[in-house]
Amino acid sequence: xxxxxxxxxxxxxxxxxxxxxxxxxxxxxxxxxxxxxxxxxxxxxxxxxxxxxxxxxxxxxxxxxxxxxxxxxxxxxxxxxxxxxxxxxxxxxxxxxxxxxxxxxxxxxxxxxxxxxxxxxxxxxxxxxxxxxxxxxxxxxxxxx
Numbered sequence: 001x002x003x004x005x006x007x008x009x010x011x012x013x014x015x016x017x018x019x020x021x022x023x024x025x026x027x028x029x030x031x032x033x034x035x036x037x038x039x040x041x042x043x044x045x046x047x048x049x050x051x052x053x054x055x056x057x058x059x060x061x062x063x064x065x066x067x068x069x070x071x072x073x074x075x076x077x078x079x080x081x082x083x084x085x086x087x088x089x090x091x092x093x094x095x096x097x098x099x100x101x102x103x104x105x106x107x108x109x110x111x112x113x114x115x116x117x118x119x120x121x122x123x124x125x126x127x128x129x130x131x132x133x134x135x136x137x138x139x140x141x142x143x144x145x
Contacts, residue, residue: 007143008033008110010044018132033110033140040109040116042140058138060107060118079120081105089126099125116140 012027031044040060045053052072059066065079074090079102089096103121110116118138123131 004036005032005034006110007031008042008044009141009143010042011137011139012046013137013139015135016132017134018130030143033116033142035109042138058118065105065107065118065120079105079122096126097128099128110140110142112142 008031010027010029010031012029014023014025016023027046027048029044029046031042034041034043038061042058042060043056045055046069047053054069054071054073057068059068063080066076067079068076072092075087075098077087077089077098077100078085079100081102081104084099084101086097086099089098101123103123104119105121106117106119108114108117117140118136120134120136122134122136124134125131
């Protein structure tokens, strides 16, 4: 992408599997994409029916992905290939300690001819409980407004 900043359309699909239970969510939003020599940054606001807004910023660097959410929930989660990271997830009902182990990170940057895509495969343990499998797919398309 030759531009350093542009408006984008975001599709964020999340799949969580715990035991035999599967949760699927999909969020669509408009946002901004910034590119520098060392990183890509995506900012958008999650608006889910009957829930307060959450501002999300995703920073993509070669060695790690950082997702920072603020508003109705607060967290800063880092993903590094084949590494364990920890963070606190704060919401109106309390806080949850989260251990994350990142299995895979696949990133294709946004280009003039192709949508960008970030795919994360990881496991989490919430407050030392059972492990949950996660797959997150973030699609980024230029919004020519």
